[in-house]
Amino acid sequence: xxxxxxxxxxxxxxxxxxxxxxxxxxxxxxxxxxxxxxxxxxxxxxxxxxxxxxxxxxxxxxxxxxxxxxxxxxxxxxxxxxxxxxxxxxxxxxxxxxxxxxxxxxxxxxxxxxxxxxxxxxxxxxxxxxxxxxxxxxxxxxxxxxxxxxxxxxxxxxxxxxxxxxxxxxxxxxxxxxxxxxxxxxxxxxxxxxxxxxxxxxxxxxxxxxxxxxxxxxxxxxxxxxxxxxxxxxxxxxxxxxxxxxxxxxxxxxxxxxxxxxxxxxxxxxxxxxxxxxxxxxxxxxxxxxxxxxxxxxxxxxxxxxxxxxxxxxxxxxxxxxxxxxxxxxxxxxxxxxxxxxxxxxxxxxxxxxxxxxxxxxxxxxxxxxxxxxxxxxxxxxxxxxxxxxxxxxxxxxxxxxx
Numbered sequence: 001x002x003x004x005x006x007x008x009x010x011x012x013x014x015x016x017x018x019x020x021x022x023x024x025x026x027x028x029x030x031x032x033x034x035x036x037x038x039x040x041x042x043x044x045x046x047x048x049x050x051x052x053x054x055x056x057x058x059x060x061x062x063x064x065x066x067x068x069x070x071x072x073x074x075x076x077x078x079x080x081x082x083x084x085x086x087x088x089x090x091x092x093x094x095x096x097x098x099x100x101x102x103x104x105x106x107x108x109x110x111x112x113x114x115x116x117x118x119x120x121x122x123x124x125x126x127x128x129x130x131x132x133x134x135x136x137x138x139x140x141x142x143x144x145x146x147x148x149x150x151x152x153x154x155x156x157x158x159x160x161x162x163x164x165x166x167x168x169x170x171x172x173x174x175x176x177x178x179x180x181x182x183x184x185x186x187x188x189x190x191x192x193x194x195x196x197x198x199x200x201x202x203x204x205x206x207x208x209x210x211x212x213x214x215x216x217x218x219x220x221x222x223x224x225x226x227x228x229x230x231x232x233x234x235x236x237x238x239x240x241x242x243x244x245x246x247x248x249x250x251x252x253x254x255x256x257x258x259x260x261x262x263x264x265x266x267x268x269x270x271x272x273x274x275x276x277x278x279x280x281x282x283x284x285x286x287x288x289x290x291x292x293x294x295x296x297x298x299x300x301x302x303x304x305x306x307x308x309x310x311x312x313x314x315x316x317x318x319x320x321x322x323x324x325x326x327x328x329x330x331x332x333x334x335x336x337x338x339x340x341x342x343x344x345x346x347x348x349x350x351x352x353x354x355x356x357x358x359x360x361x362x363x364x365x366x367x368x369x370x371x372x373x374x375x376x377x378x379x380x381x382x383x384x385x386x387x388x389x390x391x392x393x394x395x396x397x398x399x400x401x402x403x
Contacts (some may be wrong), residue, residue, distance in 0.1 A: 007073070012180045015078050015082065025048075026086065026088065027051075030044045032261070032380040034359040034362070034363040043338035044357040045093040045094075046093055049092050049093055050245075056070065058092060058122060061073060066114055066166075067108075067118060067121075068118075068249075068355035072313070073308070073311075077308065077312075084257060090257060092127070094166065096270070097128040097129045097175045099254050101121070101128040101130065101248050102121055102128075102245075102251050103120060103245055103246070104234075104245045104246045105117055105118060105194075105233060106118070107242075107403050108233055108245065112230070113194075113230070117194060125171065126150040126173055128172070128173045128175050129165065129173070131164050132177060134160060135282070141243065144178065145159065145160060146160065148177045148191055150180065150236075151226075153228060153229050155178075155191070155226055155228075155229060156226055157225040158220075158222055159222050160221050161222075162207065162220070162336050163217055163219075164219070165217060165374065166218055172196070173195065174194070174195040174196075174202075174247055175194060176192070176193055176195060177239045178190065178191055178239070180236060181237050188237055192234050192238075193227055194231045195231065200225070201223040201225035202223075204218050204220050209370060212372050244400040246400075247376070247400060247401060248401075251322050251381060252307065252320075252323075252326075253307065253321030254307070254311055254321070255305065255306070255309070255312075255321065257305055260297035260300060262360055262364055263294065265358070266290075266293065267281075269356055270286065270290065273356075280342070292338060293313075293338050293339075296335065304328070317402075319388040322384040322388075323385060326385070329372045330378065332368045333368050333369070336364055337370070339356075339361050343356045343361055347362060347365060350363055
C-alpha cells in the first residue's frame with residue numbers, strides 16, 4: 001500500500017513559496033539540542049515565530065481577522081512539512097498551551113475576548129502555558145482544589161499548580177482552571193481563566209524532573225492573584241465546558257505533521273559508527289531493530305497526520321487524537337528499549353565521544369518514561385478511546401468541540 005501524498009499543481013507552487021520564504025527569513029543560529037536551548041538559540045526561534053506570525057503562517061488555518069492565515073489544511077500541512085524538513089520547530093517555541101488556549105477561546109470566548117487574546121498569540125508575541133495539574137488533581141482534572149473567589153468585577157485566585165511546562169521569561173499568559181463554587185455539583189463548579197504570569201501574587205519555581213533541563217517543568221503558586229472578570233472564558237461555573245475543547249487538543253486531538261527526528265539521528269549514527277570493524281547498521285540483528293524503530297515512527301507519523309488533517313479540514317472526529325497520543329507514548333517506550341539494545345552503553349552517555357547521536361539517545365532514555373504522563377496518561381487515553389467507541393455506554397462520547 002502506498003501512503004505517499006499526491007500534491008496538486010497549486011500545492012506544489014505554494015510549497016515553492018514556503019521554501020523560498022524560509023531561505024530568506026529563518027534567523028541565523030537556530031539549532032537543536034538534547035537539552036535546554038542557549039539564550040541566543042531560544043531568541044532566534046522566538047524571532048522565527050514572530051516572522052511566521054507576520055505572514056499568517058504561525059497559525060495558518062486560524063481566522064485572518066484575529067491574525068491567523070485563513071488558509072486550508074493542505075496549506076498548513078505543507079508549511080509544517082517544510083519547517084520539519086529543516087528541523088525547525090513546527091509549533092510556537094515556549095508556548096506549550098498555545099494550541100489548547102487558542103482553540104478554546106475560538107470556541108467559548110466572546111468576540112471581545114477573541115480580539116483581545118488571539119492576535120498577540122497568533123503573531124508569536126506571547127507564550128501561553130497551561131496551568132492545570134495540582135498536587136491532588138492531574139488526570140482527574142475535575143478535582144482541582146485551587147479556588148477563585150469573586151470580588152466585584154475581579155476574581156481572586158489562590159492555589160498551587162505543578163508540573164507546568166513552559167519556556168523562558170517573557171510575556172506569558174497562564175491558561176488555567178480554578179474552583180469557582182465549592183457548593184456546586186462536580187463539573188458545574190469551575191471557571192477557566194487567562195492570567196498574565198506577571199500578575200502580583202504569582203510565584204513560578206523551576207521543578208527538577210527526570211526529563212532534565214530541557215523539560216522546563218515548574219510549580220506555580222497563586223497568592224491572592226487578582227484578574228478582571230473579562231479574563232474568565234466561557235462564563236461563571238462553566239470551566240468544564242471549556243475543558244472539553246482544551247482537553248481534546250491536549251489529548252492529541254490537534255494531530256501532528258512532524259517526523260520522528262530522533263529516529264533520523266539514530267539511523268545516521270549507526271550508519272557512520274563502527275562496532276567490531278563495521279558500521280552498526282551492517283549487523284543483521286541491528287537492522288531488525290532499526291526496522292522495528294522505523295515502522296513505529298511511520299505509524300506515529302501517519303496517525304498524527306490523519307488527525308491533523310481532520311481537525312484543520314473540519315472533518316468528523318472521534319478517538320483519533322487519543323489513539324495517536326497513546327501510540328506515541330507506547331512507541332516512545334519501545335524506542336527507548338530498542339535504543340538500549342542497539343547502542344548499548346552509548347545510549348546512556350550524554351556527552352563526549354561515546355555519546356550516541358550527540359546525546360539525544362541518552363535524553364530519550366529519560367524522556368521516554370517522562371512523556372508517558374503529560375497531556376493525558378496512557379490510561380486516560382485508553383479510557384477516552386473506549387468511551388468514544390461506545391464500550392460500556394449506551395451513547396458514544398463525542399469529541400470535544402473545535403472551530
